Amino acid sequence: MSSTPETSALAVAPPAPRVARVVEETIPKPVEAHDESETKELPLTECVEFRPDDEEIYHVGTAGLKARVLDGLEAMVQLRELHVRSNLLYKMTGIESLVNLTHLELYDNQIKKMVGLEKLVKLRVLDLSFNEIRSIPDLSHLTQLEELYVANNKLTHITGIANLRTLVKLDLGANRIRTIEGLEGLENLEQLWLGKNKITAIQGLDALAKLRVMSIQSNRLLAIDNLSANVALEELYLSHNGIEALANLGHLTKLTILDVGANRIKSIPPMGANVALEDLWLNDNEISSFDDIQHLASNSKLETLYLERNPLASDFEYRLKIQGALASVQQIDATPVVRRQG
Structure with a gap:
């Protein structure tokens, strides 16, 4: 400056x-010199x-x-x-x-x-x-801390941060964490990144009323639940887990991005309550019926939809059927939609 x-x-x-x-x-090294x-x-x-x-x-x-x-x-x-x-x-x-x-x-x-x-x-x-x-000590004295990044370490538990009331962003991705815990006092947290851990359940988020972005990708989740207090969520990333049903999301009316690719989801429920939804990633699941696509017809803001590598994607009219059912969609998988005028 x-x-x-x-x-x-x-x-x-x-x-x-x-x-x-x-x-x-x-520093240039002489031939065969020892690097001190x-x-x-x-x-x-x-x-x-x-x-x-x-x-x-x-x-x-x-x-x-x-x-x-x-x-x-x-x-x-x-x-x-x-x-x-x-x-x-x-x-x-x-x-x-x-x-x-x-x-x-x-x-x-x-x-x-x-x-x-x-x-x-x-x-x-x-x-x-x-x-x-391997562990985070008590950081409660850091009363002005807004962003904490301890990703790609060897953490097994979430400790030492429960009283960081000014924290806005927390990244603990790529560790060995099994349980979401110790977040009780993070009342101003807006972003939580927990991808690539060993987490088996969504829990411990009740105090995070301001949470806007959360990633629990590449963990061991089997279900989507315990998000009732997180009504401010705008982006939710849950890909590469073992989730079997797209459920318990109706109250997330501010959600714009939902990524549940690479799970075990077999059907798409009605998602009209998610009125702000723009991007939906459902690739690499087990969805086989085009009837499920109709459940997204009322999502008028939906622009991007990924369904590749599902059973229904093998239909040779796969893209045409989605285009016909969902007028707002501008991109199917990685390909932009081209609609005929008139």
Whole structure:
């Protein structure tokens, strides 16, 4: 961000924040030389140049040096954002004094424990995805936290977050979670991402009255239920489970996207109550009757319908029959609908 000089002496633009950017210079290796960076704990200060008064630090280690430990940050109390992605960090020591930090991103490292967060009470975004974390400690002191990402770790339970009343987005996808729990105080949560876990039932969502987007894709669900309190849902992703019936959705009048592809659904019930529905994904199920398509005729906003790889899709007039039954549909599977004029 750059500031424009003001012509008036009375109006002075605030100085732009000092930002440290990535140093991506690769060190040439002599033939048969031993790579010391593989054995020593390379500190952050040897990977990226930053000044004591910087307010933001960014280092992505995909092409250059990879930091093993965080160092040189102790006196940087003015630091607002710290982004150290795709490095080799194995611990979070070195951030304890960063009391003005609002964004902390340590995505794609080798961190095993969430520590050093006690004084970081101004955090709004915390991203520790793609690490080796097994549990989330009590984070109730992070009273301004809005976004928490701990996807692709080794979590088995949802802990430590029940009192995060300011949380808007939570991503715990690709872990080992079996039960939806510990969300009781997340009254402002709008997005919940739990795909690629081992969850067997939808539950524990009663407090999430503001939830707009939820994904429980690629889990072990057998039914759609316990969503009675989640009337604000607009997008619901439940593909790649073992769901056998499209049920208990009539109260979701704000739902615009429903993805239940790759399940065991055999029929489509009337869905007229879902008046806002625009996209419906039912591909890779067991639907065989074209009579079921008529149950979507009253969904006047429905534009996209996926039914490929169902038994009925083998009919050579499959697309024509859907077009004839559903006047609003503009796309069937991946192909746009072309309607004759007049």
